[in-house]
Amino acid sequence: MSEVDVFMKLALEQAKLALDSLEVPVGCVIIEDQKVISSGRNRTTETRNATRHAEMEAIDALLEQWQKNGSTREEVALKFSKCSLYVTCEPCIMCAAALSIIGIKEVYYGCGNDKFGGCGSILSLHTDSSEKLASGGVSRKKGFKCTGGIMASEAIDLFRSFYEQGNPNGKGDGEHFFRPGEACSCPCAGQPILVSIRV
């Protein structure tokens, strides 16, 4: 098993923890020097905060730890620039922007995210797009290397299990993940079983 697969497996384990807690199953790990230094899983249902995606959880845990150790901003930025993130599903637009802001080195993801993906599916926030601004300044956007399709079928299987058990946060019909007025993103809509849910 390749190194990439080993780390993705750890991310999948985090996703399984999310599934066990009735959360949308997405998990991730952050790697520095071949070592897992942080992990996270979706906590949107528990926190009632739909922005608590696995990536945000893992980043916050790291920041807390590093600040506790007294790291300066420069040190933290340097550390992030040596970190790789393994996440079971393509980071959404919000998470992709966050990963760019902290300056992560690279991202490996499992399945794509047709509805929210920020690393190529909907927007491409991982591509380095330093551009001259009208104001004359240069936006120092940071890109990161991004590789998808790592153990994607395992990630999709977890989503499938989630849809089958139903979404506790939904209206309680136990089948579909959507709210009135929203498009159902589960396979009932006749869409490919690609994942669309990060919330």
Added chain:
Amino acid sequence: MDCNGDESATVKIIHIPEKPPILPHCQPTVDVLASAIEPKHANVLVRKLNHIAPLEGLRHIKRIRKTCLDGGKNQLFVILCMGSRNDGETTYLPEEVLELVNTYQLSTFTTKVGHLAYVMLKGLKFCFLCFVEMMSCSHCYFTPSHLIQVCKYAALTKEEWEEQCKLWPTSFHPPTYNIDGITGFSEEDSSSVLNFMKLAVSMAKSCTSVVNAAVIVDPSSKHVIASSCDEVQSCNPLTNSTHMESCCSGANANKMEKDPILLKCSSSEAKQSYDNISCLRPWGWLEQRLHLRPDSWHPLRHAAIVAIENSAARDRRLFPLDGHSAELAQEDCKVSSPIGSPLKRQKTYTNVKDDDERMECHRNGSLCDSTKPYLCTGYDIYFVWEPCIMCAMAIVHQRIKRVFYAFPNPNDGALGSVHRLQGERSLNHHYAVFRVLLPEHILKTVLLTTATKVDQCTTQISL
């Protein structure tokens, strides 16, 4: 935060649509190849063409057009296929389309079709035979197949649609959603929008430096649900304040008059002062600020992210799960708070209003499920500056219904300036976006009001 009718009359609230506005007669077009056909073949041809040469991304375009020719005779035209690929590369008629053309006795025209396709795809709009502009020469007059232009995007308004149909008929579906305000604001609503924007502006200006502020509001009750300033560069100790409206409101009146940043948001000499507005400079968190405590910064704690966190905390507090007491739930959420210690200290928003609301719920018989919010469904959010893409997506996730901002964000604005997230149809939730144009005299009033309101924190001003 008083507001009289005069003020609300001068505030302008502009809807920022899903697409950049275009004049009805300047809509972008794409080229397609069309051919005259016999009416008796219309049904079969349309069905087959839809199968073999679907018009990708042009679902609003009707496949068939009926045109009244000179002499009162009707002629049907059908779109055979796209005129060219997106990359501008030359394409010929797809083989299957050519087959159809043969089968349905358009064979005599095949070569011409081919020629025309060639000519047109070269980017020329002239007849292959005589180089006169297409359709105006004798060769083209009866030519059954033409490269024509159709509108690229579905019409959003009736005016756009009417203009589109002059080129080639399209279908028009008025927006199915009807979010309050898209069709205009009543005076009462304007005044309410103005008041909440004034609250956001006063918060943004009240910290040691200008930051962005986000205020989440339930428009049905006109209650503030949650709010926050940027906490990337730790606002200041005032965030410990337990009352929302005084949360980091602080400023010095004299200072304000000399430095009316919010009044001149485009002036370059004020640029330095914008460095702490997270959404304007998402990558600026690295830079040291001397007056900051070293342990209180977080690159991702933009105002919207913190405001969402506060609203989620309120939700857990007011509507605890399975009958636990609200107090217990509050303990829970403190323990499980995903955000680390630097900010855990702020047990901010246990304000009186929350308790009132909870009592109200109890009176109405338990914690009524009907009043239990689902994330921020139905709520509005007010920003001083247009949010960056991270914050704009965060409020999609949290199901915000309407977004108001006062100033655009040319660096990284995601609601019209750089990106236009409200136009991404693939998302599972959509909000309406408005820009609130605050007249100068109101801005001044806001700033002065804020300044006089606050006294306990003037010592914090270190600039």
